[in-house]
Amino acid sequence: MSSLKKILFISSIAFLFLIGCNSKKQASFRISGKINSLKNTYILLHKIEDYQQSQTSLIDSIYINKKGEFNSIYFLQPAIYTLQIAAKKITLAIDHKQHIVVKGSSINDLSITGSKDTNLLNKYEQYREESLNRLVTSVRTQIKKLQNNGIPNEEIIRLRALEVENYQKHLNELVNFVKNKMGVSIAIYPTSLRWNNENLPFLKELVLNFENKHGPINITQQLKDKIKLLEKTNIGSQVLPIEMPSKNGQIVSLNSVKKRVTLIDFWASWCPPCRTESILLNNLYKNYNSKGFEIYGISLDTNKDRWLKALETDQRTWVNVSTLEGFNTPIAKEYGIAALPTNFLIDAEGKIIAQNIHGEQLKQKIKEVFEN
Numbered sequence: 080m081s082s083l084k085k086i087l088f089i090s091s092i093a094f095l096f097l098i099g100c101n102s103k104k105q106a107s108f109r110i111s112g113k114i115n116s117l118k119n120t121y122i123l124l125h126k127i128e129d130y131q132q133s134q135t136s137l138i139d140s141i142y143i144n145k146k147g148e149f150n151s152i153y154f155l156q157p158a159i160y161t162l163q164i165a166a167k168k169i170t171l172a173i174d175h176k177q178h179i180v181v182k183g184s185s186i187n188d189l190s191i192t193g194s195k196d197t198n199l200l201n202k203y204e205q206y207r208e209e210s211l212n213r214l215v216t217s218v219r220t221q222i223k224k225l226q227n228n229g230i231p232n233e234e235i236i237r238l239r240a241l242e243v244e245n246y247q248k249h250l251n252e253l254v255n256f257v258k259n260k261m262g263v264s265i266a267i268y269p270t271s272l273r274w275n276n277e278n279l280p281f282l283k284e285l286v287l288n289f290e291n292k293h294g295p296i297n298i299t300q301q302l303k304d305k306i307k308l309l310e311k312t313n314i315g316s317q318v319l320p321i322e323m324p325s326k327n328g329q330i331v332s333l334n335s336v337k338k339r340v341t342l343i344d345f346w347a348s349w350c351p352p353c354r355t356e357s358i359l360l361n362n363l364y365k366n367y368n369s370k371g372f373e374i375y376g377i378s379l380d381t382n383k384d385r386w387l388k389a390l391e392t393d394q395r396t397w398v399n400v401s402t403l404e405g406f407n408t409p410i411a412k413e414y415g416i417a418a419l420p421t422n423f424l425i426d427a428e429g430k431i432i433a434q435n436i437h438g439e440q441l442k443q444k445i446k447e448v449f450e451n
Contacts, residue, residue: 108157108173110141111150112181114164114189117143123163124151129301130159130269131417156296157265159200164189172196172266200266203256210252214245222351239355240438243420247275247435254278263289268298271305272417276313276434282306308415318343318429321410323377323400326387334429336398339371340448342441343423345411347379348389350419356437357393363445364397370449371427373397379419381405 110124121140128134138160143149162169167186171179174196183189191197222238250273257270258281267289274282286302293299311319321333321343333343344360346353364374378401380386390399402408406416414423424433424444433444 107154109152109178113148114183115147116185118145118147125161127159130272158298159268172200174265196265199261199264206256207253210249214249215242218242218245236355239352243352243437250275263292271302276309279309312414314431316431318425318431319413323402325400331398331400333375336373338373339427341373341375341425344374344376345416345419345421347419348385353420356420361394367445367449379405379408379411
């Protein structure tokens with residue numbers, strides 16, 4: 080072992096020992112195991128600090144001895160952790176007093192035992208993939224075949240609308256899985272990435288029960304913050320203020336352009352359903368702009384040339400703004416945007432009257448407002 084590695088190893092053990100001696104209230108867990116193909120090396124333990132922002136911190140470098148064995152005890156909060164074993168990354172949902180055991184002849188045949196929360200997270204991820212493939216990927220496959228066969232646009236437009244509709248069904252299926260299968264496991268934290276307002280009453284109750292079970296740990300606060308964010312963008316709430324630069328660099332506020340009804344449209348040039356939805360938005364804008372309908376388009380692009388080309392190609396002549404920061408756009412974070420397209424329909428006072436309505440549903444809503 081090199082001198083630097085020895086120092087890192089000894090320092091980490093000393094640090095963890097001190098924590099254990101001085102923080103009896105902190106929950107502990109253990110990670111041990113044996114990987115036959117790895118000897119005299121290290122695996123890395125990271126903690127996911129913020130799932131939404133993909134922020135992690137290095138907790139420890141765990142030494143694997145000449146027999147391929149390792150064993151470490153930690154006095155840390157329940158959380159989502161990852162083990163980096165050579166090129167393989169393993170996600171762990173760890174609660175207190177759990178002993179995670181990793182075994183295998185190589186990194187390609189590892190078994191993970193000792194954490195029911197990790198098992199639940201793995202089952203959730205398996206279900207998420209199955210649901211996405213069944214509801215969304217299958218539609219995308221149909222679209223790709225039609226594009227290859229040169230089928231008329233009408234069918235592709237219909238399927239793009241179905242793709243967006245099915246994605247919302249997918250999100251609801253995921254929440255139902257949490258409701259029926261996961262309880263208040265530590266593993267619900269990663270699922271919060273895809274929570275939506277449609278299930279807000281259940282999610283509020285879930286987070287309350289989570290706090291009662293686990294107390295004021297970091298995950299609890301992040302789940303509570305997620306609920307606050309959903310409440311801010313719920314139907315009936317006052318829309319958050321927005322000021323962003325147009326393609327010419329001029330700052331345009333939402334308040335300066337909103338009319339009787341305004342659609343806040345989060346989109347991007349790389350998002351096929353967004354691009355297809357441009358056709359519907361053009362028709363709505365043409366028919367209702369003079370009657371008091373406005374669109375405030377927020378692009379989550381990172382490439383200005385692609386953004387501008389999409390504006391021109393799709394004839395998005397309404398207000399369009401972007402900071403070219405993708406999902407790191409500050410207002411996208413404030414609105415909790417995790418997928419595109421996402422939209423909010425607001426009235427003249429800035430109150431949200433509908434959200435995430437697309438295709439025929441959006442068309443009927445605008446018609447209802449202006450023709451009834």
